[in-house]
Amino acid sequence: MQDPDSPRGRGAAGVPSADAVVAARGGLSRQRIIDAAVQYIDEHGLRMLTMQRLGAYLGVEGMALYRYVPGREALLDGVVEAVVDELFGDPDVHLEAHAGWVDYLQRLAHGLRRIALAHPEVFPLVATRPPAAPWVRPPLRSLRWIESMLRVMTEAGFSDENAAAVYRAFSSFLLGYLLLEVSGRGVETGPVEEPEVAPVEDLDDYPILERLEPHLSVDVAAQDFEEALEALLDRVALLLPRRRRPARLTEGK
Amino acid sequence: MQDPDSPRGRGAAGVPSADAVVAARGGLSRQRIIDAAVQYIDEHGLRMLTMQRLGAYLGVEGMALYRYVPGREALLDGVVEAVVDELFGDPDVHLEAHAGWVDYLQRLAHGLRRIALAHPEVFPLVATRPPAAPWVRPPLRSLRWIESMLRVMTEAGFSDENAAAVYRAFSSFLLGYLLLEVSGRGVETGPVEEPEVAPVEDLDDYPILERLEPHLSVDVAAQDFEEALEALLDRVALLLPRRRRPARLTEGK
DNA sequence: CGCGAGTTGTTTATGACGTAAACGGCAGGG
DNA sequence: CCCTGCCGTTTACGTCATAAACAACTCGCG
Numbered sequence: 246m247q248d249p250d251s252p253r254g255r256g257a258a259g260v261p262s263a264d265a266v267v268a269a270r271g272g273l274s275r276q277r278i279i280d281a282a283v284q285y286i287d288e289h290g291l292r293m294l295t296m297q298r299l300g301a302y303l304g305v306e307g308m309a310l311y312r313y314v315p316g317r318e319a320l321l322d323g324v325v326e327a328v329v330d331e332l333f334g335d336p337d338v339h340l341e342a343h344a345g346w347v348d349y350l351q352r353l354a355h356g357l358r359r360i361a362l363a364h365p366e367v368f369p370l371v372a373t374r375p376p377a378a379p380w381v382r383p384p385l386r387s388l389r390w391i392e393s394m395l396r397v398m399t400e401a402g403f404s405d406e407n408a409a410a411v412y413r414a415f416s417s418f419l420l421g422y423l424l425l426e427v428s429g430r431g432v433e434t435g436p437v438e439e440p441e442v443a444p445v446e447d448l449d450d451y452p453i454l455e456r457l458e459p460h461l462s463v464d465v466a467a468q469d470f471e472e473a474l475e476a477l478l479d480r481v482a483l484l485l486p487r488r489r490r491p492a493r494l495t496e497g498k
Numbered sequence: 499m500q501d502p503d504s505p506r507g508r509g510a511a512g513v514p515s516a517d518a519v520v521a522a523r524g525g526l527s528r529q530r531i532i533d534a535a536v537q538y539i540d541e542h543g544l545r546m547l548t549m550q551r552l553g554a555y556l557g558v559e560g561m562a563l564y565r566y567v568p569g570r571e572a573l574l575d576g577v578v579e580a581v582v583d584e585l586f587g588d589p590d591v592h593l594e595a596h597a598g599w600v601d602y603l604q605r606l607a608h609g610l611r612r613i614a615l616a617h618p619e620v621f622p623l624v625a626t627r628p629p630a631a632p633w634v635r636p637p638l639r640s641l642r643w644i645e646s647m648l649r650v651m652t653e654a655g656f657s658d659e660n661a662a663a664v665y666r667a668f669s670s671f672l673l674g675y676l677l678l679e680v681s682g683r684g685v686e687t688g689p690v691e692e693p694e695v696a697p698v699e700d701l702d703d704y705p706i707l708e709r710l711e712p713h714l715s716v717d718v719a720a721q722d723f724e725e726a727l728e729a730l731l732d733r734v735a736l737l738l739p740r741r742r743r744p745a746r747l748t749e750g751k
Numbered sequence: 752c753g754c755g756a757g758t759t760g761t762t763t764a765t766g767a768c769g770t771a772a773a774c775g776g777c778a779g780g781g
Numbered sequence: 782c783c784c785t786g787c788c789g790t791t792t793a794c795g796t797c798a799t800a801a802a803c804a805a806c807t808c809g810c811g
Contacts (some may be wrong), residue, residue: 272759295797308799309760317798369626372681392704399706409713413722421674428625451645453652460662469666476733525788548768561770562789570769 273305275313279323286324286366296320325370329387332356340393346401347478347491353394354419354474361423368427372420407484418477426466526558528566532576539577539619549573578623582640585609593646599654600731600744606647607672607727614676621680625673660737671730679719 281303286294296317297307314320332338338356343349361368391412398408448455482490524530534556539547549570550560567573585591591609596602614621644665651661701708735743 296799297797306761307797308762311799312759372678373622373626388701388704388707392707395706395710405710406713409710410722412710412714413718414726417675417678417722417726418671421678422670424677425625425670425674448641451641453648454641454645457648457658457662457665460659461665465666469663469670473667473670476729480729549770550768559790560768561791564770565788 273303273309273313278303278310278313279320279327282320282324283327283364283367287364291366321370322374324367325374328360328364328367329371331360345491346397349397350415350478357419358423358470361427365427369424372424402485402489411481411484414477418473422470422473526556526562526566531556531563531566532573532580535573535577536580536617536620540617544619574623575627577620578627581613581617581620582624584613598744599650602650603668603731610672611676611723614680618680622677625677655738655742664734664737667730671726675723675726
């Protein structure tokens with residue numbers, strides 16, 4: 246409270262506390278704060294992110310963040326946006342140079358899945374947060390995505406109506422599937438690291454579940470994802486005039 | 499703080515404050531608290547649920563809840579469980595008396611969708627919360643569901659492996675789709691009722707999006723759901739030995 | 752060089768929240 | 782009638798988001 250040693254003003258904490266993993270080289274900025282938030286959430290989970298902790302993480306007092314970000318909610322919006330926009334920087338995706346709409350959708354799907362798995366703690370925010378354009382259903386966060394995808398589809402010969410239907414089906418599948426896949430991982434674990442190691446609940450009441458356990462606990466998420474994606478693409482292809490349909494889908498990547 | 503009028507002990511607040519919508523007839527109980535929580539979330543949204551407010555809602559001080567519920571997290575677990583278990587009380591579902599696995603899955607899907615739409619604010623919890631059996635992927639909350647579904651599928655002639663695959667695909671689709679559909683609705687709105695009425699962001703940068711807006715903003719969720727469900731069921735049917743396959747899927751309900 | 756304004760981060764303060772612990776009245780068995 | 786246990790209330794504490802006041806540094810202008 247009246248600590249005479251406590252230095253004031255910009256120079257701040259002299260030696261940044263050892264907790265400040267991200268040392269405060271240079272000043273703050275909206276982007277630096279958001280990037281740090283993403284990293285912090287990846288490392289410690291969403292529920293551990295508080296303004297003061299994020300401040301400390303940046304070698305700064307929590308209140309300092311408010312000069313660059315209007316509040317916690319806005320910060321989370323920024324986090325979602327940042328993660329979503331990673332897709333466009335991904336060299337493996339490169340949506341612009343695609344070989345047909347099938348290739349495009351596959352790149353999009355795999356790219357987004359990579360992002361979801363890279364930030365499992367952040368991803369639920371993408372679906373939970375109120376969307377930028379609430380009137381678009383389902384509500385993807387990035388208008389750039391939507392625009393890009395609609396353009397590819399219409400240029401590939403889909404009617405406006407069908408392009409929109411494809412958008413709805415594809416984004417539903419993609420977001421829904423990934424959200425669920427990610428939420429199976431260690432999401433939402435409290436401050437303690439898994440206090441319970443799965444006490445193997447009394448499965449005696451669920452014989453079939455017990456019998457099929459090996460088939461269910463195997464991590465076949467990637468496989469399932471591919472199959473569901475293929476099925477969706479097959480179905481989408483039927484919306485196209487017969488002549489322009491790609492012959493076989495199951496090839497690339 | 500030291501209000502002399504404030505009565506103490508059991509008899510409690512004398513006249514339950516006008517806010518106590520659910521008058522405190524009879525004592526508390528775990529079930530009564532959880533039911534009230536579901537109702538409160540439905541009415542005011544998840545973020546408005548605090549222990550003290552829920553207490554007031556029940557005509558009681560917030561701390562009283564702790565005698566029946568270990569804490570807020572446990573309360574939310576109870577809420578999820580309660581909502582999920584509604585499915586078994588739904589007379590329209592009646593999963594036990596079904597006409598084949600297609601009928602069963604359709605009832606399950608529609609029943610769950612009805613629940614999701616009835617409790618849009620609660621539903622995100624279902625997918626966000628750590629599951630009862632973390633090793634089952636995807637992590638459905640209710641072991642009863644899983645067991646019931648696996649039994650129907652195996653009895654219908656699916657191999658163990660295929661039954662598990664169907665479970666994964668079906669629950670992925672169902673939870674993912676509904677989660678997304680529900681999150682489009684007024685979920686996560688702050689204390690204020692939609693302060694922004696969609697300022698119609700400058701769509702000038704997104705011409706195709708603008709052109710297709712009518713196709714996207716139409717609320718075709720129900721229609722899309724049916725189509726995606728049909729497609730999934732068609733695909734599932736292919737896993738069955740030819741002879742036992744239902745002839746046509748697209749029929750009743 | 753010097754000074755006033757803007758910038759940046761710190762302090763302090765407030766009210767809400769989750770929750771531990773202590774409290775007090777009522778009930779029912781001895 | 783008193784003791785014991787149940788049940789809801791009070792009090793208390795630590796943490797959170799955030800507003801407001803504050804101090805030190807930077808820089809442009811004379």
